[in-house]
Amino acid sequence: RYEKIWFGVAVLLIVAFIGTVAYGAVGAGIEMVDDDGGTIDPNNLSDHERFGDTGVHQVGDGEFEVNMIAVHPSFIPNDIEIPEGSTVTFYMTASDVTHGFNIAGTNVNSMIIPGQITEITVEFDESGTYGFVCHEYCGSLHHEMEGQIQVV
Ligand code: CUA
Structure with missing residues (x-):
């Protein structure tokens, strides 16, 4: 069950990261990498x-x-x-x-x-x-x- 928790955390981090990058790129044509x-x-x-x-x-x-x-x-x-x-x-x-x-x-x-x-x-x-x-x-x-x- 620890694997499940860590998998969930990893998925959340990936989604958050993609969201951050997408927001920056769409918002102002600027990307922090x-x-x-x-x-x-x-x-x-x-x-x-x-x-x-x-x-x-x-x-x-x-x-x-x-x-x-x-x-x-x-x-x-x-x-x-x-x-x-x-x-x-x-x-x-x-x-x-x-x-x-x-x-x-x-x-x-x-x-x-x-x-x-x-x-x-x-x-x-x-x-x-x-x-x-x-x-x-x-x-x-x-x-x-x-x-x-x-x-x-
Ligand atoms: Cu103000 Cu550099």
Whole structure:
């Protein structure tokens, strides 16, 4: 009978997990994922296959990925340049505390949390400079935590 109880708990956890992921994806086009179903060590991001290699990476025709670390009071990288018409997927994590990520002129508005990956895909169809800021209080220099995306 213990097997039955554990099976029930496992089913509940799976249903809850799927529900959480589905809600996040449908709700805002944003998905919080653990790395390969595991965890990320916020204190050892340099060994992580994605966050050990921060910056902009072209992955296809007009497709880019940005691996970003938020650490008070900076985003790494904080000055991003991509061609007009690009589709950019941001993969973000934090190494210290919870931060925010809000790109002006878009509907991007998310949290960046230690131990998790925040994944957001954005199309940049118009050239210009898009500023982004941390909008979650994270320390004394919170107001200086910002960067820009130059679409050229
Ligand atoms: Cu980071 Cu506020």
